[in-house]
Amino acid sequence: NAGVTQTPKFQVLKTGQSMTLQCAQDMNHEYMSWYRQDPGMGLRLIHYSVGAGITDQGEVPNGYNVSRSTTEDFPLRLLSAAPSQTSVYFCASSYRDNQPQHFGDGTRLSIL
Amino acid sequence: GENVEQHPSTLSVQEGDSAVIKCTYSDSASNYFPWYKQELGKRPQLIIDIRSNVGEKKDQRIAVTLNKTAKHFSLHITETQPEDSAVYFCAASRAGSARQLTFGSGTQLTVLP
Numbered sequence: 001n002a003g004v005t006q007t008p009k010f011q012v013l014k015t016g017q018s019m020t021l022q023c024a025q026d027m028n029h030e031y032m033s034w035y036r037q038d039p040g041m042g043l044r045l046i047h048y049s050v051g052a053g054i055t056d057q058g059e060v061p062n063g064y065n066v067s068r069s070t071t072e073d074f075p076l077r078l079l080s081a082a083p084s085q086t087s088v089y090f091c092a093s094s095y096r097d098n099q100p101q102h103f104g105d106g107t108r109l110s111i112l
Numbered sequence: 113g114e115n116v117e118q119h120p121s122t123l124s125v126q127e128g129d130s131a132v133i134k135c136t137y138s139d140s141a142s143n144y145f146p147w148y149k150q151e152l153g154k155r156p157q158l159i160i161d162i163r164s165n166v167g168e169k170k171d172q173r174i175a176v177t178l179n180k181t182a183k184h185f186s187l188h189i190t191e192t193q194p195e196d197s198a199v200y201f202c203a204a205s206r207a208g209s210a211r212q213l214t215f216g217s218g219t220q221l222t223v224l225p
Binding site: 031033035040041042043044045048059090094097098099100101102103104105106 | 113118121143144146154155156157158161201205206207208209212213214215216217218
């Protein structure tokens with residue numbers, strides 16, 4: 001039981017490049033979320049999903065897309081990377097609403 | 113939407129002393145309040161949580177108290193140890209909210225030997 005697995009752990013991109021951050025969980029959790037963490041600003045919600053085929057925007061969705069084709073996977077796509085997207089990205093999952101969230105190890109992303 | 117404020121942003125205590133971190137929330141319908149600990153370079157990990165039908169919960173040296181009327185909740189760590197040094201985040205959510213948790217901005221706790 002691996003929990004929440006994120007890949008890659010580190011990535012450096014050039015402005016304008018696109019990439020996908022992967023997130024997979026093996027706990028059969030329905031709810032999954034993506035957060036970004038910047039110094040002094042806590043964890044901010046980018047996008048979330050309450051089940052396969054259902055996604056919605058969080059508080060900072062601009063510049064990111066998500067999809068949820070299976071219960072296990074919830075990839076985050078950066079469409080055209082910008083320096084303002086330099087951050088640590090965490091994926092999290094929970095069985096349902098109002099339950100503890102389990103976090104992955106994070107992806108540290110730098111945009112030059 | 114929900115807004116969670118967390119204070120203080122930094123806290124230094126002597127080893128063996130107690131530490132208290134406070135959070136306030138805005139949505140009176142919120143009913144689930146977890147606390148996460150994040151060590152440097154690591155993932156946030158749940159350390160304790162409380163639901164609105166309970167006023168206090170303890171787990172060894174850690175306790176959380178909830179005041180629904182005032183809409184605030186606090187984390188109490190007793191007999192602090194150097195390994196308690198980390199960033200602590202409070203969060204709030206309510207049943208039926210697909211957005212799940214709203215996090216506070218975090219408290220950097222440093223336990224001085």
